[in-house]
Amino acid sequence: MFFLKELPSREMMERYGSRYPEMNVNAVSDALVMMRRASLLIRELEAYFARFDLSLLRFLILIIIDREPGKEALTMGEIKERVDVSKPVMTRTIKTLDSDGLVAVSHRGADRRSKLVLLTESGRRTLDKVLPGYFELIGNFMGAGDGSS
Amino acid sequence: MFFLKELPSREMMERYGSRYPEMNVNAVSDALVMMRRASLLIRELEAYFARFDLSLLRFLILIIIDREPGKEALTMGEIKERVDVSKPVMTRTIKTLDSDGLVAVSHRGADRRSKLVLLTESGRRTLDKVLPGYFELIGNFMGAGDGSS
DNA sequence: CTGAGATAGTTATCATGATAACTATGGAGG
DNA sequence: CCTCCATAGTTATCATGATAACTATCTCAG
Missing domain, CATH: 1.10.10.10 (Winged helix-like DNA-binding domain superfamily/Winged helix DNA-binding domain)
Structure with missing residues (x-):
């Protein structure tokens, strides 16, 4: 599970992007969104199945x-x-x-x-x-x- | 974590789709792909962090x-x-x-x-x-x- | 056949998520 | 200033993931 509630803002991502130049800001941003979304769905499914x-x-x-x-x-x-x-x-x-x-x-x-x-x-x-x-x-x-x- | 290794084939999805007509085959298919992909990434990240x-x-x-x-x-x-x-x-x-x-x-x-x-x-x-x-x-x-x- | 290694599943133990019930502190009404 | 309720964090306990080491069975070379 991926627990981050609020994903980093665009500015924050850019800030890390300049600190770590090899970082692909879009890839990281997409990955965080995907992990968070999947984790929320998995939680909903677990709650549903628990019933x-x-x-x-x-x-x-x-x-x-x-x-x-x-x-x-x-x-x-x-x-x-x-x-x-x-x-x-x-x-x-x-x-x-x-x-x-x-x-x-x-x-x-x-x-x-x-x-x-x-x-x-x-x-x-x-x-x-x-x-x-x-x-x-x-x-x-x-x-x-x-x-x- | 979402543990399914091989996602159901298209035919299998269609088969469930006719058994459960309210099912949105594309949504389910996309959701399974997303959960599996996110789970694999999360595992890789956990392994990386463990180092x-x-x-x-x-x-x-x-x-x-x-x-x-x-x-x-x-x-x-x-x-x-x-x-x-x-x-x-x-x-x-x-x-x-x-x-x-x-x-x-x-x-x-x-x-x-x-x-x-x-x-x-x-x-x-x-x-x-x-x-x-x-x-x-x-x-x-x-x-x-x-x-x- | 027999002994060595492979394979299927189990046991023991740990790691890390959760909820419920607890302690300690803070704040607000009387 | 007390009492009561809310809030911050902790403790106790459970659920469910993992790895390592085990037993039982199978296979195959000799």
Whole structure:
């Protein structure tokens, strides 16, 4: 998350630009705007998901299993290929999704080291409840711009 | 942070679009790209700052005090107005910046509840060491685009 | 087969975000 | 000058990200 509330003014940026001549003022300005905007959206999404006892990560895991073409289950490793978190976080998060009944975990594959994760009916229903508001929230956010200048 | 590595393909988005007709496919697509790109930049910045025993938050606190026009010190409350983190995080982070010698904290204001935070010489030097690479990293990142299609 | 190394996932521990409830100080009405 | 409420910051605790080191299983060269 990027926590800066008020981005530096143009003058301030120019001031740093003359202090550090190699600085590309426009690139830095665009980057700060992007990071701040994305962070605000991510916060809104986290708050929205929390209403369904989900987090962004928990949601992403569910949707990644749901959207996988032709498979109904993925191994933890396959999920990790698609979601950029560390293995222990994946272990822990799958464990809570399992104990919350949103996914079911089994060892049915050939390789007994790996675990197959599939959506339960409850997981599928949760996704279905969450998705419309998710799309709506993003639509509103992206439509709103940020009003500055 | 937004952890999705491969964003959904166009077809997949269209598929969800027909399942959830109120969805604005372009807005969602743009939002996912923005969140992913910002998250990658934030990770790069965190890794860069870590080389100087800083975090993005520690850096932001330093630069906010440094850039403040006309003042050499800010209270914790004033810093919190500019940086979007909770009070306890601010307390803890200022405390470590203090014990690392990058800022100095005093009670010199009229209001004995508040604390003034100012940059030490070491804090100023650290900023000066960090800023050129910070601007360069952002310049490279923004220049590079992401190469996809 | 067997032993070495690779791979899948777990455990232990830490870092850093949050909220709730607390202390200490300040200010304003009576 | 007290009492009460507001404000500044802290403490306690939790949530969720990370890395390092571990166990269990698999693979393959000999």
